[in-house]
Amino acid sequence: MNIELQMLIWSIALGLVQAAIAATGMTGQRGLGWAASARDGTPTAMTGVSGRLERARANLLETFVFFAAAVLAGYVLQRHTAMTVLGAQLYFWSRLVYVPIYALGIPYVRTLVWTVSMVGIVLLLIPLF
Numbered sequence: 324m325n326i327e328l329q330m331l332i333w334s335i336a337l338g339l340v341q342a343a344i345a346a347t348g349m350t351g352q353r354g355l356g357w358a359a360s361a362r363d364g365t366p367t368a369m370t371g372v373s374g375r376l377e378r379a380r381a382n383l384l385e386t387f388v389f390f391a392a393a394v395l396a397g398y399v400l401q402r403h404t405a406m407t408v409l410g411a412q413l414y415f416w417s418r419l420v421y422v423p424i425y426a427l428g429i430p431y432v433r434t435l436v437w438t439v440s441m442v443g444i445v446l447l448l449i450p451l452f
Contacts, residue, residue, distance in 0.1 A: 325403050327447070330411035331394045337385055337419060342420075345380040348373030372426050379425040383418060386440060390414050392445035402450040410446025413439055 350358040352373050353366060369377045390411075397407050417440040424433045 325398070326395045326408045327397060327411040328402065328451070330415040334387065334415050334418060337422075338380075339448060341376070341380040341383055341422060343397070345373075345377045348376050349353065375425050375428060376422070379422050382421075382425075386414075386418075386444065389444050390440075390447070393444055393451070396451055397447060400451060404450050406446050407450055410443040413443030413446065414429060415443075417443065 346358070349369060352369055368374065383422065394411060401441065417436050421433065421436045421440065424436055
């Protein structure tokens, strides 16, 4: 298994962990009754660390589909280069670092880390053209 696929698998694991953490925060703020309900109506806004963790989870999902598609396209087309390895590693590690930075509410650094993850996706795409 190449490194790009390994980073994809680790990114899936990261997404699952982020979903569990965000769900825990949501349950803490809205209560077990809300979590177990059909969730009809408009929920109260998530605030503080729980809200930031939920937004970090949503942000991962916004970029993950592009990352996964680029990794899988590279695998199918057999475009495995040092650039794709670097791109996959940049994506995974920056997404991992992004979670605590966002949870702590650190401005600018969060945006920089997000940008690094996007550069990782671009590095995966370049050999595909």
